[in-house]
Amino acid sequence: MKKLICALCALIVLAACAGENVVYKPQAQIMPQHIKKIAVRQILNRTEVFALEDKFYNELYDEFLRNGSYQIVSENDGAEGVVVTTISRYLNVPVQYDSQLIPTVYQMNIWLDVVFMDKTTNAPVWREPAFLGTQVYAASTLPGGMTEVQARDEIFKQLSRDIVKRTVDGFGSVWSENKKKVMNNPEYTTITD
Secondary structure (H helix, E strand, O other), rough: HHHHHHHHHHHHHHHHHHHOOOOOOOOOOOOOOOOOEEEEEEOEOOOOOEEEEEHHOOOOOOHHHHHHHHEEEEOOOOOOOEEEEEEEEEEEEEEOOOOOOOEEEEEEEEEEEEEEEEOOEEEEEEEEEEHHHHHHHHOOOEEEEEEEEEHHHHHHHHHHHHHHHOOOOOOOOOOOOOEEEEEOOEEEEEOOO
């Protein structure tokens, strides 16, 4: 009798969810209305790898221009929002070797600390302290392989798209791999994949 009641309850729940108007749609997360102009601050490089910040800045700036949702200006020309980025960690390690112990596949990881600041209130709208870009690539000596610079450029493209998407489309989502505080409620913390 218990099994019949459980099965009947499950059937009722499934029938309720089977309607054509039942769709999961999270609340839209909209940029504050007073932000119309965005600035991209020069990127800080806290790693020992020289000149990472210049190429990444150009890629991030170009990605905001390609998106076209907001006017991109310098910080002193009336920007209401500022993207502040720090390259906090760079790691490129071999993950596969051939029979003579020569590396054939590498994994590159670049971690960023990204903050989108509201300049009118001087408060962060969102912050990602462990924004991660990853590229696994074959050594350049192999067919279809990449150099370290090419792999780095791919990561910069990926990270730029992610930062623009986070800023324009859904700045309330959480992407970092570590524990952090949500800006509107400092007591609430979350851990994500």
